[in-house]
Each structure stands twice: as C-alpha cells, then as structure tokens.
Amino acid sequence: MLGCGATEGRRGAGERLPVVATTMPLQDFVRQAGGDRVEVAGILDAGSEPHAYEPTPSDADAVARARVVVANGAGLDDWLDDLLAQAGADAVRVEATRGLRLLPGDPHAWHDPELAKRMVDTIAAGLVRADPAGRETYRRNAAAYRARLDRMAADIRRRFADVPRVRRVLVTSHDAFGHFARAYDVEVVGSVLPAATAGAEPSARQVRRLVQDITTRGVRTIFTEKGTDPRVERRIAEETGARVSPALHADTLGPPGSGESTFVEAELANARAMRVAWDRP
Amino acid sequence: MTTATEPAVRASGLSVSFAARTALEDVSFELPRASFAGVLGPNGAGKTTLLRALLGTVTHSGSASLTGRPAYVPQSGGIDPSFPVDALGVVLMGRYPRLGWRRWPGREDRRRAREILGQVGLEREARVPFAALSAGQRQRALVGRALAQEGDVLLLDEPLTGIDVPSQEVILATLEAKRRAGATIVMTTHDLVQAARVCDRLLLLNRSLVAAGTTSEVFRPEVLGRAYGGELLVLDGGAVLLDDAHHHHDPR
Amino acid sequence: MIAVLDAAFEWLAEPWRPGLMRLAFAEAVLAGLACGALGCFVLVRRLAFLGESVSHTVVLGAALALALGLPLGLGAVAIALTTAGLTGAIASDRRFSPDNATGVLLPTLFGAGVALLALTAGGRRLEELLFGSILGAGASDVALAGAVVAAVVVALLLAGQELVLTAFDRSVARALGYRVAALDGLLLALLAVTTVVGLRAVGGVLLAGLLLGPPVVARLVCRTFWPMLAVAAAVGAVAGVAGLYLSWHLELGAGPAIVLVVTGAVAIAAGWRAVVRVRPGHRREAGPVTAG
Numbered sequence: 001m002l003g004c005g006a007t008e009g010r011r012g013a014g015e016r017l018p019v020v021a022t023t024m025p026l027q028d029f030v031r032q033a034g035g036d037r038v039e040v041a042g043i044l045d046a047g048s049e050p051h052a053y054e055p056t057p058s059d060a061d062a063v064a065r066a067r068v069v070v071a072n073g074a075g076l077d078d079w080l081d082d083l084l085a086q087a088g089a090d091a092v093r094v095e096a097t098r099g100l101r102l103l104p105g106d107p108h109a110w111h112d113p114e115l116a117k118r119m120v121d122t123i124a125a126g127l128v129r130a131d132p133a134g135r136e137t138y139r140r141n142a143a144a145y146r147a148r149l150d151r152m153a154a155d156i157r158r159r160f161a162d163v164p165r166v167r168r169v170l171v172t173s174h175d176a177f178g179h180f181a182r183a184y185d186v187e188v189v190g191s192v193l194p195a196a197t198a199g200a201e202p203s204a205r206q207v208r209r210l211v212q213d214i215t216t217r218g219v220r221t222i223f224t225e226k227g228t229d230p231r232v233e234r235r236i237a238e239e240t241g242a243r244v245s246p247a248l249h250a251d252t253l254g255p256p257g258s259g260e261s262t263f264v265e266a267e268l269a270n271a272r273a274m275r276v277a278w279d280r281p
Numbered sequence: 282m283t284t285a286t287e288p289a290v291r292a293s294g295l296s297v298s299f300a301a302r303t304a305l306e307d308v309s310f311e312l313p314r315a316s317f318a319g320v321l322g323p324n325g326a327g328k329t330t331l332l333r334a335l336l337g338t339v340t341h342s343g344s345a346s347l348t349g350r351p352a353y354v355p356q357s358g359g360i361d362p363s364f365p366v367d368a369l370g371v372v373l374m375g376r377y378p379r380l381g382w383r384r385w386p387g388r389e390d391r392r393r394a395r396e397i398l399g400q401v402g403l404e405r406e407a408r409v410p411f412a413a414l415s416a417g418q419r420q421r422a423l424v425g426r427a428l429a430q431e432g433d434v435l436l437l438d439e440p441l442t443g444i445d446v447p448s449q450e451v452i453l454a455t456l457e458a459k460r461r462a463g464a465t466i467v468m469t470t471h472d473l474v475q476a477a478r479v480c481d482r483l484l485l486l487n488r489s490l491v492a493a494g495t496t497s498e499v500f501r502p503e504v505l506g507r508a509y510g511g512e513l514l515v516l517d518g519g520a521v522l523l524d525d526a527h528h529h530h531d532p533r
Numbered sequence: 534m535i536a537v538l539d540a541a542f543e544w545l546a547e548p549w550r551p552g553l554m555r556l557a558f559a560e561a562v563l564a565g566l567a568c569g570a571l572g573c574f575v576l577v578r579r580l581a582f583l584g585e586s587v588s589h590t591v592v593l594g595a596a597l598a599l600a601l602g603l604p605l606g607l608g609a610v611a612i613a614l615t616t617a618g619l620t621g622a623i624a625s626d627r628r629f630s631p632d633n634a635t636g637v638l639l640p641t642l643f644g645a646g647v648a649l650l651a652l653t654a655g656g657r658r659l660e661e662l663l664f665g666s667i668l669g670a671g672a673s674d675v676a677l678a679g680a681v682v683a684a685v686v687v688a689l690l691l692a693g694q695e696l697v698l699t700a701f702d703r704s705v706a707r708a709l710g711y712r713v714a715a716l717d718g719l720l721l722a723l724l725a726v727t728t729v730v731g732l733r734a735v736g737g738v739l740l741a742g743l744l745l746g747p748p749v750v751a752r753l754v755c756r757t758f759w760p761m762l763a764v765a766a767a768v769g770a771v772a773g774v775a776g777l778y779l780s781w782h783l784e785l786g787a788g789p790a791i792v793l794v795v796t797g798a799v800a801i802a803a804g805w806r807a808v809v810r811v812r813p814g815h816r817r818e819a820g821p822v823t824a825g
Contacts, residue, residue, distance in 0.1 A: 201660070203790075
C-alpha cells in the first residue's frame with residue numbers, strides 16, 4: 001500500500017486525482033467527466049475479456065492508489081469486489097449503472113445513450129465526492145459530454161433513418177447490443193455466444209436455433225468482435241449465406257490513435273459498420 | 282555360417298561399467314556350440330549384465346560376440362503382467378523379426394506358434410490372457426517366445442526362479458531338446474545344485490570371471506568358494522550347501 | 534406407428550443437415566478415432582499421466598503459438614513433443630519416478646499455458662482452448678484431422694507390432710535389434726499430433742478423458758491388444774457422434790458432451806465387467822498350477 005495522499009491535503013498544483021475504471025468505455029467516461037483533474041488507470045484493455053477477467057498484481061496496485069474506483073456493475077465486473085478489498089478505506093466507489101433500469105441479463109448499458117448520460121452523471125458525482133473542490137469542473141464537463149452524447153445519438157439515428165426496419169437486424173458474437181438495439185430501434189435477432197457471459201462455445205442446439213433465426217429473418221451479416229477468432233461465426237455464415245463483418249466494439253474501445261479510441265468515436269464506427277452491412281444486398 | 286568348431290559364444294576382455302560401479306571386469310571365455318552353460322554368482326555379480334553385453338544392448342569395452350541368431354528371455358520382473366496379450370500372442374511376438382516386409386503374422390506363423398505352445402505344455406492356454414496365467418505358465422510362454430525366434434543361441438536370465446517344479450521341468454526339457462538340435466543355451470541362475478545337474482559348462486561370475494569350464498571342473502568347493510566367499514557351506518560327503526542370503530528366513 | 538418411426542428418423546437425421554454440423558461430426562469422429570487408438574499405447578505403457586501431461590501442456594503450446602503469431606497447431610505440437618521429451622528424460626533418471634516427472638511438469642506447464650494465454654489473448658480464445666471449439670471446425674481443421682488419422686493408420690500398419698513389443702517387453706525389443714528410442718519418438722510424435730486434433734474437439738481440460746477413456750472401456754471388454762485398439766477407436770468415434778447429438782437435442786456444450794458419453798461408457802463397461810466377474814465359472818486370475 002503506497003499510502004499516497006491518504007488523509008492529508010490531497011492535491012497541490014499538478015497533482016491529479018487518481019481514478020481506476022474497469023472497462024474501456026468507463027475509462028473514457030471518467031476522462032470526459034474529469035478532464036485534467038483526473039488521472040485514469042484502467043484495468044481492462046482491448047484484449048481483455050470483462051466477463052472472466054483475472055486481476056493482476058499491477059491492477060491491485062492501481063486500485064490501492066486510487067481515490068475513486070469506477071465499476072460498471074450489473075454483473076459485468078463482479079471480480080472487482082475482491083480487488084476492492086485492497087483499495088484505501090477512503091476510496092470512493094462508483095457503480096456506474098446503479099439505479100438504472102437495465103435489460104435483464106445485459107450489463108452493457110452504456111450502448112444506450114440515455115443510460116450512458118446517467119452513467120456519466122453518476123461518475124461525475126463520485127468524482128465530486130472525492131474531490132469537492134472540483135465540483136464545478138466536473139459538472140461542466142459532464143454537461144458538455146452529455147450534449148456530445150446527444151449529438152452522437154442523433155447522428156446515429158440519422159444514419160439509420162432510411163434503412164427499412166426489417167433490415168435493421170443484428171446478429172453479433174455475444175449479446176452486448178441489447179441496449180443499443182432498444183435505443184436506436186434495431187432488432188437483435190440473436191448472438192453466437194449464449195447470454196451475457198462470453199463463456200464456453202455455444203451448444204449445437206443454440207447454433208441450430210441461430211441458423212434458423214438468421215435464415216427466417218433473412219439476416220445478411222454476422223457481426224464479430226475485436227480480439228476473437230470468429231470460427232463459429234464463419235461456419236454459421238457459410239451455412240446461411242450471410243457474411244462475416246468487420247468487428248464491432250462491444251465491450252472495448254480501439255487503441256489510442258486508431259480514431260476509435262473514445263466511446264463516441266467507437267460507437268459511431270459501430271453505426272457506420274452496421275449501415276454498410278445493411279446496405280449490402 | 283557356423284562351422285562345427287567355431288565357438289557359439291565368445292567374450293574377450295569384456296568390461297562393463299555403469300555410472301558409479303564396475304559391473305563386469307575383464308571377462309574372457311568361450312562356449313562351444315550346443316553347450317548348456319550355467320552362469321552362476323552371487324547377487325550383483327553381473328550375470329544379467331553379461332547377457333546384455335552378449336546381446337549388444339549395453340555398452341562395453343573388450344569384445345562379446347555370438348555366432349548365429351540370439352533369442353533372449355529376460356527376467357520376468359520387467360514385464361507388466363496386465364498387458365493385454367494371450368499366451369499365443371506372446372509366442373507370436375517371437376516371430377516378429379522374421380516377418381520381413383509382411384509386417385503382420387500369417388497362417389504359417391500361427392501354426393508354428395501353436396506348435397511351440399504344445400512343446401511348452403500350453404496348448405490349451407493359447408487364448409488365456411497373460412495376466413490369468415500362473416507364474417510357471419507365464420515363464421513357459423516367454424520361453425516359447427524365445428523358441429519362436431528360432432535362434433541359435435538362447436540367453437535366459439533366471440528362467441527357473443520362483444516357478445513351480447513341473448514348469449521348471451518342462452522348460453529344462455525344452456531347452457535340452459533345442460540343445461540336441463544344435464542350439465547353445467546360456468542360463469543364469471542362483472540355484473547351484475540345479476545348474477550342476479543340467480548344465481554341462483559353468484561360468485562362475487563375481488564381477489570378474491572366477492572360473493569357467495565343464496561342470497566337473499568348476500563345481501568344486503574350493504572353486505565355488507572363490508566366488509561365493511563365506512556364503513558357502515560344505516557338508517561331509519562332498520555335498521555343497523549355499524547359504525544364499527535370498528532364502529534366509531530365521532531372524533538371527 | 535409410422536409417425537413414431539418418422540419422428541425417430543427425423544431425430545437422427547436432423548443434425549446432419551447443416552454443413553457446419555457435418556464438419557463437426559467429421560472432426561469428432563476423426564478426433565475420437567485418433568485419440569482412442571493412441572490412448573491405448575499410453576494406457577498400456579502406464580503412461581496415463583504422461584498422456585494427461587501432454588494434453589494439458591498442449592494448451593501452453595497453443596498459447597505460445599498465439600503469442601508468436603504462428604499457426605496454432607505448430608506451437609501445440611512443439612510443446613507436446615517437448616513435454617514428452619522432458620518427461621521421458623526425467624522419468625529415465627533413476628532419482629525420479631514417472632509420476633514425479635509428470636507431477637512436476639503437468640501443473641507447471643498447464644499453469645504457464647493458462648497464464649500466457651491470459652496475457653496474450655484472454656477470454657474466448659482461452660475458453661476455446663480449454664473446452665474445445667468443435668462447432669467452429671472448418672474444412673481445413675477436418676483435413677488436418679484426416680491427415681493425422683491417416684498418419685496413425687500408416688504408422689500402425691508399418692510399425693504396429695514393434696510398438697506393441699516395445700510396450701510389452703522393452704529389453705527383448707532391444708535384444709531383437711529394434712531401435713526402441715526411435716519407436717518411442719514415433720509414439721510421442723503421433724501422440725503430439727493426436728492431442729492437437731483432440732484439443733480442437735474437446736479442449737485441453739477434457740482431452741485426457743477422450744484420450745484415456747475409450748482405452749479403459751476397451752480394456753474392460755478386450756483381452757488382447759489389437760481388438761482393444763479397434764474398440765477404443767470405435768468408442769472414441771461413437772462418443773464424438775453421440776456427444777454432438779446430445780449437444781444438438783439438449784443444450785449441452787459439444788466438447789463436454791462428448792467426454793460425458795465417454796465417461797458413461799466407462800461406467801457401463803466397468804459395471805458390466807463387475808457383473809461378469811461375479812458369474813460362476815469365470816476363470817480366476819493367476820490360479821493354482823494346473824498339470825500341463
């Protein structure tokens with residue numbers, strides 16, 4: 001335990017509030033709300049699987065030094081509880097989805113822009129609790145980001161507007177886009193991996209159901225995810241005549257410098273990919 | 282091509298060392314064709330090592346050679362008795378070297394194998410699993426495997442140890458029959474009396490060769506004493522008792 | 534009556550219609566054949582722990598391959614051969630027993646494999662390697678499995694008897710002039726490529742079950758080696774098919790379902806054998822000496 005800034009006057013000039021956030025979207029939200037006042041350390045990166053993550057010693061170290069710990073909640077990062085036992089007693093714990101009505105079994109709330117705004121507010125409130133002196137800054141940033149999210153949502157809706165409802169269908173690797181679908185009037189026909197836990201391979205029965213659904217609904221594209229080898233997706237595509245698409249950002253964001261490294265950029269990229277896929281014959 | 286006068290087994294200056302110790306030291310002898318040689322000596326004398334050196338499966342200095350095809354029956358401890366094979370299968374294994382390009386035994390091989398089973402008294406146990414055979418029956422099957430190899434020199438490591446007397450007799454009779462047909466037998470044993478009875482030549486080994494020659498030459502108390510040292514007991518009437526550490530039962 | 538037959542036929546025929554299922558069936562059958570056959574050698578040579586060790590450390594090989602960007606099979610084979618070699622070397626050192634060897638190697642290499650995977654790929658790749666991804670089997674996977682089975686068949690045709698004799702009685706094999714070290718190498722190489730195929734089918738954690746289960750079943754019903762090998766290969770193949778049926782009609786993961794069938798077969802065979810043992814007239818093992 002480094003005991004840095006435990007109880008003494010915490011920040012001189014140039015000292016940022018150390019915050020730890022689990023998922024990459026959350027890390028981005030914290031940066032957006034916190035601006036220059038925060039130093040964000042992330043636990044999950046582009047290659048990690050949030051549903052079955054094993055924390056490393058450096059994660060424990062980051063958590064120990066943090067003044068605010070931001071988790072998603074809703075079952076996505078339950079493994080954090082053990083890790084939190086190592087955080088300093090005065091670290092503010094933020095459960096970003098607290099108080100939100102989510103789709104059952106789907107913790108990927110941030111794909112719904114209304115829920116994303118509420119999550120940003122919750123995070124900002126947590127930052128204020130840890131650093132009351134920054135209240136104005138955090139609130140201002142949060143408001144600005146909410147407006148940004150509104151613009152993003154309008155952008156996406158515009159992009160989808162002239163796609164007939166019947167073509168606005170999603171089949172993805174795992175079931176991460178339920179909230180997205182509800183927000184943007186898209187239908188999730190199915191996903192390759194069962195439920196919200198990206199666990200074992202689907203059973204043959206599940207694959208069979210998905211193939212049927214894809215065929216009945218005329219789905220033309222199977223959306224994969226970054227960082228996975230889409231073998232089963234390819235087989236299903238061969239079977240149904242659908243195409244395997246470029247990957248979507250489901251749980252993660254792109255690496256820095258990729259142009260898809262913030263949540264807004266990544267979500268717009270997702271929307272572009274979907275539009276392109278729906279436009280194909 | 283074996284000539285009548287060429288020795289079947291020859292060793293010259295044979296020495297074998299393992300990491301820490303010398304197993305055989307400067308062993309030299311010759312065995313004529315169709316002899317039945319017993320290799321005697323206390324435990325650790327190098328009897329097994331001698332056979333392995335003759336077969337060429339252990340590195341040695343000096344020379345060790347056999348004339349003709351060898352057939353080997355090692356000590357039975359190395360075999361997993363639960364291996365899924367029946368008596369016929371064991372004997373058939375002896376036919377493998379002769380299969381050549383065929384790779385798998387044919388009708389003639391099986392016929393010959395059954396014949397051999399008859400010679401060792403296992404004709405009714407052909408399909409019995411090896412695990413279900415008694416120790417004596419197993420040993421007879423392993424000897425049968427050696428017979429199936431149709432070797433000119435048979436090397437057997439303690440083939441009669443720990444098996445029932447009828448089986449021992451069957452094995453000895455079979456070996457004697459092979460010897461009369463021209464094969465040379467080399468058998469290690471720690472049963473002195475039995476060796477004196479059935480062997481016509483004896484090699485007395487205790488890391489080095491203590492004595493080699495005909496049975497009557499070697500089987501004398503003073504000669505045996507050089508190999509066995511204090512374990513030897515000579516009774517009146519010339520009978521010899523070996524106080525073998527193996528068979529000690531009383532807690533003295 | 535017709536309706537019942539129709540339903541039964543439909544129940545049997547349905548899983549074969551989708552192309553991906555046909556590929557999965559092919560992969561399962563080939564993996565079952567290879568694992569069942571090779572597992573017999575592992576079992577009779579009392580190398581059961583080695584088999585498990587190799588199969589688990591194939592995970593490490595796959596992880597290394599991923600990390601280096603190599604084809605998965607290559608890394609897996611390399612590590613499998615290394616493990617086998619290491620275990621053999623440790624086992625032949627008289628200070629260790631084979632159990633010690635694998636007892637040391639197995640957790641170390643498996644743990645290293647899992648750790649490496651978590652570092653490089655994480656998540657789904659790890660699950661795939663641990664529990665199999667047979668439904669993702671494509672034409673190239675099936676072709677590889679087919680090549681492995683063909684290699685095993687050829688090797689057994691050409692060197693089968695030598696392999697059996699070396700397993701039964703090593704010293705006689707040596708005395709007959711067989712190159713036992715080369716034969717060991719052949720066996721380990723076959724084992725390595727077989728475990729790579731089995732890895733696809735049932736994953737690293739369950740692979741030992743597919744490798745050793747069918748031979749155990751076969752051993753309980755066969756008395757000699759080659760029938761045992763044939764039965765084990767058949768059990769492996771049938772388990773592959775049956776497991777996929779279970780995955781199709783019930784909601785079971787394919788890899789675990791296959792191993793579940795194997796486990797059931799072991800239980801049934803053991804039970805049958807126990808009953809047979811109780812029957813009078815059964816020959817006792819190593820009974821008293823009979824005349825002749």
